[in-house]
Amino acid sequence: MSRIASTFAHLSGLNRKALIPFFTVGDPLLESAVPTMQALVSGGADILELGIPFSDPMADGPTIQRASERALQNGVTLTDVLAVVTEFRQTDGMTPVVLMGYANPIERLGLDAFALQTRAAGVDGVLVVDYPPLEARHLKAALTLVGIDTIFLLSPTTTEQRMREIAQLATGYLYYVSLRGVTGAGHLEVEAVATQVARIRSYAKVPVGVGFGIRDGATARRLSEVADAVVVGSRLVEEIEASTPTEVPRRAEALMRQFRLAMDGAQ
């Protein structure tokens, strides 16, 4: 069983939902990435999503775009991101790590090389924002060969038929984008999300996570009643942005703990 599958199985046994934080590697510094990952796990994160910086993050809002720009100013590359995972694996062999990014840096490295290197680093899943399923065919084949999950997005505008098709393809977990817009926007309608997630779960063979616009424990708590996982991205990136580099791990851990306690209170 993959790390992602066994994590969800384990949580299900405990009647808990997965908490999945996201931040961009290299923000604020490359050196802060591993301590931040460790701190997030201490704070109660179950799976870590790491952003690969990209110059043109079309699907992201200003918060994550700024994080990407800071990482690029620090000269952080995809190779650096993989090295961060390798280093993290020296102290943590359990927590699944998912890379999230855009197609171009991955294609520049080459799909096969990327698959082999992610495997060697200890990555468990990959989500390429601008690869809808049709365009993800080659990457998915390369990742499947080395036992890495390909994570797909579903959105409020995804048609019923696509939803069914994507649910069939999905490995690891499905990521439901909980609002119409970019990351970090703030008009999430919890009830509508709950209805959609229930529908997705009826097709899906894998767990369903919800992300985009989850800014507080109360929302996370409500969503964890209907979904298998809650993703917290822009809110964490804002916390990182407001911290000095040395404060980052401590404040990231404190924020995770807030979400963790709120979510577990719901069970």
Next chain:
Amino acid sequence: MNVYDLPDQEGYFGPYGGTFVSETLMAAIEELKTQYERYRQDPEFLAELAHELHHYVGRPSPIYHAKRLSEHLGGAQIYLKREDLNHTGAHKVNNTIGQAMLARRMGKPRVIAETGAGQHGVATATVAARYGMECVVYMGAEDVRRQAQNVYRMKLLGAQVVPVESGSKTLKDALNEAMRDWVTHIDDTFYIIGTVAGPHPYPTMVRDFNAVVGRECLTQMPELVGRQPDVILACVGGGSNAMGIFYPYILQESVRLIGVEAGGDGLSSGRHAASLSAGVPGVLHGNRTYLLQDAHGQIIETHSISAGLDYPGVGPEHAWLKDNGRASYVAITDEEALQAFHTLCRLEGILPALESSHAVAQAMKMAPALGRDQIILVNLSGRGDKDMATVAERSGLHL
């Protein structure tokens, strides 16, 4: 080549094109694809488009024999396809009218656009006013500064102009921001992309709406000189005016098609925007194509004296025409384009856009080596009134 029917079902021109967008945009793109397939062959739609192009834009645009320029160069005869004479002063309006008509039929009351030099923004604001639609134009903050006149023009036409402060603050960042707006307002908004790039079906749709340029040339050249030209030249940023004139000529294999990219300070300087001449394939803004990028796949900042060519990618069909050899692509520097700008002003009384001046410069380079019986047709894609401040600044003047 007997048949040319690209793109394929998935929007590919060979290995280029495709639909590289987040799932959040897929429903809107599917809807657009379906509706465009329907209306592109709808007689009533096509009749209205033809009527608008004739009565509102002023088509067909003439072809003009630049005799004094040809004599001055002492070789091939240079003809200019006068897209600069269109309403709004460039070829861009051919496409914005088509897309706005489609938006109306799809029940979208709000249109958005990205713009570099401001020409596509002006063309979009113009048709939005013409059809009574809400219009928001995204423009890099740097371009807002460089193209103040066009910004005011868009505002006069009732559009809201949003300066984009992220990234390099130019065209590519405006495109990112327009995509973000689209994803947020998907129900009531139609995104009018200004060039033959973006996710399928945009490269095809923008090409088709601009192909009126090449179709007119196909009938005008025989009427004018008894035959088709030997060479067709057009500038290429994203590549919409070039695709518009090239496309109807793809099967006319005796006609050489040459796209002219922005060479900036020269290809060896690294300061240019020549993605086909100096880039490598990758994925940006919804399609796979040649991109100016670094070794790690990050898009690099481009430079051109002409804001309309200042873009790190290029339409996927150009990438395919380059690879299969049907078209070739060269680069012209800022300096060469400026010289061509002044030469055309002085010898023909025509003030070309700095974008189009790149194509004129290539004609000036090629003509002397060709015989007097050879014919070069240049797509003069826009007029240069908008560029007077830039040109004056280069000459040390302030208007």
